[in-house]
Amino acid sequence: MSVRRGLLISGALVVTAGVTWLLFLGLPRWYSRRATRVPAAPVATEQAATGRKIKARLMYVADEGTRLTTVERDVAFGETTSDQARSIVEAQIAPAAEPFASAVPPGTKLRALFVTERGEAFVDLTHEVSKNHPGGSTSEALTVYTFVDVLTVNLPAVTSVQLLVDGKPVDTLAGHIDLRRPLGKDLAWVQ
Amino acid sequence: MNTLRFFLPLPVVLGGMLTWAWVSAVVIVGGQNASAPTLSVLSREGRRSLSILSMNDQDFVFLDELSAVFQTTTREDTLGALTVAYKGKTILLTPDQPLASIAGRLIPLPAGPIRSARRWAVPVDFIGRALSLVYDLRLDLRKSSRLVVVGDLRVPRTTVRVEGNDPARVTLETTPHASSSIFLENGSLIVKFDADALDLTLPSASPSVLVRAVRIVDPASVVVDLGPRFMAFRAASETTGNMGRVTIDVLSTQPETQPSAPAPPPGRDNPEALPLTSTASSAHSIAIDPGHGGDDEGAKGVGGTKEKDLTLAVARRVRGLFETRLGLRVLLTRDEDRSVSLDDRTATANNSKADLLISLHANASLSTATTGASILYAAFDREGAGASPIAARLPVLGGGMRELDLLPWEEAQRRHVDQSAALAQALAAELRDHVPINVHAIERAPLSVLEPANMPAVLIEMGYLTNAGQEAAMTSMEFQTRVAQAIFDAAFKFRNASLVEGGR
Numbered sequence: 001m002s003v004r005r006g007l008l009i010s011g012a013l014v015v016t017a018g019v020t021w022l023l024f025l026g027l028p029r030w031y032s033r034r035a036t037r038v039p040a041a042p043v044a045t046e047q048a049a050t051g052r053k054i055k056a057r058l059m060y061v062a063d064e065g066t067r068l069t070t071v072e073r074d075v076a077f078g079e080t081t082s083d084q085a086r087s088i089v090e091a092q093i094a095p096a097a098e099p100f101a102s103a104v105p106p107g108t109k110l111r112a113l114f115v116t117e118r119g120e121a122f123v124d125l126t127h128e129v130s131k132n133h134p135g136g137s138t139s140e141a142l143t144v145y146t147f148v149d150v151l152t153v154n155l156p157a158v159t160s161v162q163l164l165v166d167g168k169p170v171d172t173l174a175g176h177i178d179l180r181r182p183l184g185k186d187l188a189w190v191q
Numbered sequence: 192m193n194t195l196r197f198f199l200p201l202p203v204v205l206g207g208m209l210t211w212a213w214v215s216a217v218v219i220v221g222g223q224n225a226s227a228p229t230l231s232v233l234s235r236e237g238r239r240s241l242s243i244l245s246m247n248d249q250d251f252v253f254l255d256e257l258s259a260v261f262q263t264t265t266r267e268d269t270l271g272a273l274t275v276a277y278k279g280k281t282i283l284l285t286p287d288q289p290l291a292s293i294a295g296r297l298i299p300l301p302a303g304p305i306r307s308a309r310r311w312a313v314p315v316d317f318i319g320r321a322l323s324l325v326y327d328l329r330l331d332l333r334k335s336s337r338l339v340v341v342g343d344l345r346v347p348r349t350t351v352r353v354e355g356n357d358p359a360r361v362t363l364e365t366t367p368h369a370s371s372s373i374f375l376e377n378g379s380l381i382v383k384f385d386a387d388a389l390d391l392t393l394p395s396a397s398p399s400v401l402v403r404a405v406r407i408v409d410p411a412s413v414v415v416d417l418g419p420r421f422m423a424f425r426a427a428s429e430t431t432g433n434m435g436r437v438t439i440d441v442l443s444t445q446p447e448t449q450p451s452a453p454a455p456p457p458g459r460d461n462p463e464a465l466p467l468t469s470t471a472s473s474a475h476s477i478a479i480d481p482g483h484g485g486d487d488e489g490a491k492g493v494g495g496t497k498e499k500d501l502t503l504a505v506a507r508r509v510r511g512l513f514e515t516r517l518g519l520r521v522l523l524t525r526d527e528d529r530s531v532s533l534d535d536r537t538a539t540a541n542n543s544k545a546d547l548l549i550s551l552h553a554n555a556s557l558s559t560a561t562t563g564a565s566i567l568y569a570a571f572d573r574e575g576a577g578a579s580p581i582a583a584r585l586p587v588l589g590g591g592m593r594e595l596d597l598l599p600w601e602e603a604q605r606r607h608v609d610q611s612a613a614l615a616q617a618l619a620a621e622l623r624d625h626v627p628i629n630v631h632a633i634e635r636a637p638l639s640v641l642e643p644a645n646m647p648a649v650l651i652e653m654g655y656l657t658n659a660g661q662e663a664a665m666t667s668m669e670f671q672t673r674v675a676q677a678i679f680d681a682a683f684k685f686r687n688a689s690l691v692e693g694g695r
Contacts, residue, residue: 065556066631101557135490135498136555137567137652141636160572171533171639175483176552176650178601178639184572188635 052077056088056154059146059190060100066138067191068146070153071100081157085121086113092150093125103142105132111167119159120182121151127166133174140174145189152185160184230315232260233388234328234341243337244312249302250337251312261322265311273304273311280325284313291321298324336390344387345369347435351405351413353394359401361415361439365389368435369411373426374520375475380415380424382437387411401441417441476520477513477682478540480550480640481506482650485530490555492662499528501665502551505653508675509549513682533639534600541603541645547614547682548648550640553665554655562658563629564674566618567650568611569604569642570635603645610647614685618649621681625673627654627661647685651678 053074062069075091078084089110096102107128115121133143148161160182164170170179229240230252239260244251254265254275266274273284283292284304291298298321302314318339319332331340333348340346347365354360361380363371369384388410398404404416420443428437481502483489489498503525510521522543524536540548554565604611612633619632629652641648653674654661664670 061557064630065558065561066629103557134555134557134657136655136657137552137636137638137650138565138631138634139555139557141634175487175489175533176636176638176640178637178642180601180639183637186570 054084056091057150058088058092059103059150060096061103061142062191065142068103068142068149068189069191081155082113082115085115085123085151085155085158086110088150088154089113089123089147092146103139103146105129105134105143107132115158119157121155121158121161122164122182123147123151123161124164124167129163130165130170130173135174137176140172140176141189143173144177144179144183145186148183149185149187149190153187153190228337230337230339232339232341233344233346235344238388243315244307246305247302250315250334251302251305251307252315252318253307254304254311254313257313257318257322261326263322267311275322277322277325278327282321282325284317291317293321293324333390336392338390340390345385346388346390347384347386348392349384349389349413350392351394353399353402353405356399357401357420357443359399359441361402361405361441363413363437363439365435365437367433368430370435371428371437372514372520373437373439374514375424376520378417378421380417380439380441381408382413382415382439384411384413389413401443415439415441418443476522476543476545478522478524478543478545478548478646479506479509480524480536480540480548482550482552482640484525484528487530490553490656492553492656492665493559493659494662496553496656496662496666498553498656501553501653501656501671503528505551505671505674508671509551509678512675512679519682534643536640537643540648541643546646547685548641548644548646549618549678549682550638550648550650552650552652554652555657556655557657559657559659561629561655562661563627563632564622564654565629565631565634565652566615566622567634567636567638567641567652568615569608569644569648570637571602571605571608571642572637601642603643604641604648607644607647611641611649613688614647614681615649617681617685617688618651618678621677621684622651622674625677626670 054077055072056075057070058073058075059068060071061067073091076087078087093102093104093108093110095106105128107126109126109128110123111126112124113121129143133140144163147163151158151161162169162182163173163179165173172179228243228245228250230243230250232239232241241252241256241260244253254263254273257263257275258265261277263275263277266276268274271286273286275282275284280293284290286306287303289300289303291300300314300316300320304311304313306312315332315334315337318330319334323330323332328342329340331346332338333340336348338346347367347369349363349365349369352362352364354362363382365371365384365386369386371382371384373380373382375381389407391407391413393405393407399418401418401421402415403418406414406416408414421441423442424439425442426437426439428435430436481499483499483502485499487499489502491497506523507526510523513519513521522539522545524539525531536550537548554561615633619628622628623632638650641650651674654665654670656662656665
């Protein structure tokens with residue numbers, strides 16, 4: 001009897017020791033090793049969902065309405081170039097906080113955005129971008145280059161930008177700037 | 192996504208050809224049709240001719256032909272008297288009596304009715320003295336021109352003189368004064384009068400080295416055909432009382448003859464008499480594009496001014512200034528309040544082979560403080576790449592193929608962008624002297640209306656409609672005239688600069 005009792009106690013001690021090792025040493029080691037092995041992206045996605053930001057330079061009107069100026073802002077991180085471009089444009093067309101003014105006409109919304117393998121970004125906006133435009137070559141250039149420059153300046157992968165309105169290509173927004181093909185970066189409009 | 196259009200540099204001047212095809216011998220006087228003289232009757236319905244019977248130094252017209260043109264009836268009674276009736280009113284004539292009787296009133300005539308080959312004829316004075324008293328419309332008999340003008344047609348008496356051989360001076364006088372525009376086309380100077388027709392006396396002098404012929408086309412244009420040595424002309428106009436005079440000095444390629452060119456006509460205070468020279472090898476046709484129009488109102492001023500109205504008003508002023516002073520042909524891409532696509536505007540300039548394209552606009556800004564004019568010219572993404580013609584093989588008439596270099600429509604401006612920059616500089620310099628100018632006086636942008644232009648081309652933003660002060664100024668005649676003047680001066684200097692550099 002005493003022999004059986006001794007064996008049971010010994011077994012219980014071994015099991016307890018094993019569980020203790022597993023809980024306090026084995027599992028933490030295993031978890032730490034596993035964490036170093038997992039790819040970055042899933043973690044990044046997890047972090048974006050929880051509000052990961054990047055710094056982006058947004059474009060606002062300066063110099064008495066004839067030039068753009070860049071203002072650094074936090075924008076949502078995007079996993080792909082298209083995702084990142086989308087979050088930058090979303091931030092750009094949001095109403096500007098004082099004292100900044102946006103060259104994007106009020107009411108303009110982003111319908112879709114995609115970036116081709118050649119780095120051409122197609123930014124599909126709602127018709128307010130044209131309908132609510134005040135007109136004038138300078139204002140129209142500022143509106144167009146707000147989009148062109150905010151994407152080409154912040155995303156090296158984007159080399160040119162074409163604006164679409166309600167899903168369709170347009171000649172111009174207000175009768176001046178040619179939108180029939182993608183436009184490259186032009187920092188002459190930026191202060 | 193990109194629709195490929197091609198610009199074919201072909202001389203398609205349909206409008207001009209139509210004008211030229213409609214050549215009509217309007218009223219040429221001076222007994223040039225001595226073998227069969229006629230009396231021309233000009234009315235809204237057109238031109239009719241009446242046979243003239245010349246007898247004893249008098250011109251007679253036949254009453255039956257008169258009846259056909261003026262809806263009169265002629266009756267001969269048993270005593271030999273003639274009754275000409277028009278809408279119940281009668282004119283009595285008696286053979287061999289130099290008189291007409293209307294309601295008992297006697298009208299003297301230079302001769303009485305005569306019979307020729309069973310037809311009655313009356314002196315042409317019958318029309319001016321008798322028929323005009325009963326006729327519904329005004330009848331203006333011009334005996335020396337063998338012309339009757341019916342109604343309110345504007346048919347100024349016009350005489351043309353050509354003096355000198357090289358240089359030569361062409362003088363056109365109109366009475367009453369008719370305003371005119373002068374332009375150079377296909378080796379001829381065309382003086383177009385604002386009239387329904389011309390009662391024209393052409394010069395009898397033999398052709399000179401520089402002026403080979405003077406002729407008339409369409410109802411009211413005089414064409415001066417120029418000799419091969421023609422190099423330049425300068426035109427001036429003046430008004431003296433009821434008479435208008437246009438003086439055109441025609442200069443040859445020989446430089447030594449230029450200084451001896453006659454001075455402009457008298458009238459120091461005459462604003463239209465400018466000693467300016469227009470040369471055949473430089474800008475002589477300018478396209479002015481009044482921005483927006485129709486449903487596209489463009490920018491709107493705080494006080495309600497519409498950009499489309501402002502641009503058209505200034506474009507018309509520019510046209511008036513150019514055509515009266517420099518002898519340049521000015522073409523508007525729209526001359527009324529209507530929508531015209533940007534491509535159609537540029538096509539108008541390209542197809543008419545304009546030497547310059549100037550698009551007029553008014554600006555808008557988010558800031559109501561922004562003011563001042565700017566000049567924009569085209570920007571291309573790949574600067575320096577140059578226009579890259581696309582080789583094409585096209586079938587030609589008679590069989591075979593022809594190699595052609597096709598220039599993409601939206602790339603035509605590439606070849607002219609340096610000249611456009613120079614034009615923008617010239618405009619900025621002139622505008623600065625005339626109107627407020629923005630700190631960014633010259634800008635570049637991919638402008639739709641300029642990219643396909645096959646000539647130096649710029650877009651002028653005249654000022655900001657979103658600034659109340661500028662809006663009020665821009666609607667004033669003074670501001671608009673200043674802008675027009677600046678454009679005029681800049682185009683003149685730009686052309687001279689181009690000549691110095693060896694021409695365009």
